[in-house]
Amino acid sequence: MSKKKTKTPVLKLFGTQWTVTKLRLVLFVFSCLLYVNTIGHDYAQDDAIVIYDNMFVEQGISGIPSLLSKDTFFGFFKEEGKANLVSGGRYRPLTPIMFAIEWQIFGKNPMIGHLINVLLFGLLTVVLFNLLFLLLHKSEWKETALSISLLASLIFAAHPIHTEAVANIKGRDEIVALLASLYALFLIVKSFDEKKTKLLIAAGIIFFLGLMSKENTITFLAIIPLTLVVFRKESFIGALAKVWTAGIATLAFLLIRTSVLGFSFGGTPNELMNNPFLKLEGASYVPFSLAEKLATILFTLGKYLCLLFFPHPLTHDYYPRHVDIMSFGDVSVILAFVSHLILAIVCILYFKKNKLISYSILFYLITLSIVSNIVFPIGTNMSERFLFMPSVGFALGLSALLHKPSIKKWGIYVGVAAIFALSIKTILRNPVWKNDYTLFNTDVHVSKRSAKLQNAAGGSIITEYSSKPESAERTKKLTEAVAHLREAIKIHPTYKNAYLLLGNGQYYLKDYDNAILAYENALKVSPGYSEANKNLGITLRDAGRYYGEQKQDLNRAMTYLNRSYAINKSDYETVRLLGVASGMSGNVSLALKYFKEGVALEPNQAQAYVNLGTALQNSGDKAGADQNYQKALQLDPNALNHMRQ
Secondary structure, eight states: OOOOOOOOOEEEETTEEEEHHHHHHHHHHHHHHHTGGGTTOOOOTTHIIIIITOTTGGGGGGGHHHHHHSOTTHHHHOSTTGGGOSTTOOOOOHHHHHHHHHHHHHOSOHHHHHHHHHHHHHHHHHHHHHHHHHHHTTSTTGGGHHHHHHHHHHHHHHOGGGHHHHHSGGGHHHHHHHHHHHHHHHHHHHHHHHTOHHHHHHHHHHHHHHHHHOGGGGGHHHHHHHHHHHHHOOOHHHHHHTTHHHHHHHHHHHHHHHHHHOSOOOOOOOSTTTOSSEEEETTEEEEOOHHHHHHHHHHHHHHHHHHHHSOOSOOSOOOTTSSOOOOTTSHHHHHHHHHHHHHHHHHHHHHHHOHHHHHHHHHHHHHHHTTTTSSSOOSSSOOGGGGTTTHHHHHHHHHHHHTSTTTHHHHHHHHHHHHHHHHHHHHHHGGGGSSHHHHHHHHTTTOTTOHHHHHHHHHHHHHHHTTSOOOHHHHHHHHHHHHHHHHHHHHSTTOHHHHHHHHHHHHHTTOHHHHHHHHHHHHHHOTTOHHHHHHHHHHHHHHHHIIIIISOOHHHHHHHHHHHHHHOTTOHHHHHHHHHHHHHTTOHHHHHHHHHHHHHHOTTOHHHHHHHHHHHHHTTOHHHHHHHHHHHHHHOTTTTHHHHO
16 A cells, blocks of 8 residues: 655645745745844844953853853843842843853954844744644645744734844844754644654753743743644643743753852842832832832833834933833823733633634743743843744734735735845845944944933943044044933933043043043942943043143142042052153152152152152252262163253
């Protein structure tokens, strides 16, 4: 008896027959082409934290043990405590390990990082297509399985909400987490169909890798049984039983995570940039009321839905107060509540009529839950990358809706038009992620009320222009930076980093008095702020030089120089200037004191001996002066030339 051949699924599209293999290739190429214009980009946003300024990643392969045994942010902050700024800490070692291996092989090379992101995203789209087709072609949707799977995968690939995850190298944790989650689900469903336990074991291993990439993989512990109930008509208890390998993987991950980060999830941070649910009352920040917090969370959930259906304008920053303090009296909050109520009603009603719609809604809500600020605080109001995993539910639901018999004739055309529009938006959004300067100074026009982004935009301009020669353009840009930083402080009056950067911008503009005030304000906010204290000392020194040399205001110069000296007695230039100013004011003994300190600080500096020699000569000690001049000539034969001219 001959074995019956399985009919190969084919999709007729634009007068051509497309096999599953061809469709996979098309999806991979399409997904990669969408992001090919990111490959030449530099590092941006949080890449510093996990790649080029992470001491463990920079160690290459030898840094892997440290990446496995520390908080993900430790290698950037390089000290205990700071890595746990966000409640609960972060343990996501898999992608930093990938970055360390890349660093070992290619060195500091953002092109490789971007290329790998693009290829992984292409692979992810194919895995999504394979999973959806596996689920649908053995279910009541088998007649449209290929079409629904293809349209959903194309919508997912094209959606510009994903630019943050793909165009930013750090976003690889999102890509790998979803890739592992979907593939683990694929293997579990395949194991159910083929009764192969070894596939379950493989799924557990893949699931563990997903968890090691990002914790939101854990939401698939609910997605997996839901999938088996909907698409394989398994009982709820039976479906739960199929999750055992993923459960073991989760337990193993949590044990490892706890051993590294401890049992405590940390207290709620009392700093606005790490806890958006704070408001300023008087001179201090206090928590939102429960109503304010719930209303604000509900608003962000509504904002997520809006971005899925209409992804414009996009921004990488939703920090306070881009998302403001909301109340249940706000229309947007009421609309968000009504929208989610409708989703819940549709989910319940369609669970018997069209389980695919209900499944899509549940997929979206379950995967979004962990980043919604409802389960636990995530350190910000919202972020577009948090929609990376939930958008699978959106793409599938939209595809299923457009395949309903009542609208299918024109629904597919709507889907194609949507994919085209989404693709254009993605391609146009990608260049914004070229580098920090481009990203911050583009998105600041969208997130105008974000203290964090106003601060970042100002800082990036200072970094870009502070080292350039003086010009009208440089002055204009640095003035623009100062404006951004003032806005950041207006939004967040105790933002110590904004005060620091404001001081830096004013320093480069030679607005020394305001720079000094900015550093002093930073130190009022954080008395132990070493960077502000150091920059204050430098600015006081240079203000002293400016008022002494340019304004001939010796008293004011001495005031600034003495303050600088009190901050840092080992700064040679401050000591030298104090010696010069003291000598000019006629205080020879004080000038001698400072020039002697200068020699002690810089014993190999010829000019230090010249200065001391001159002071000694002015005090009548010719022998001492000659001795120091000789020492200067030993170090530099031309040291006295300016004295002879």
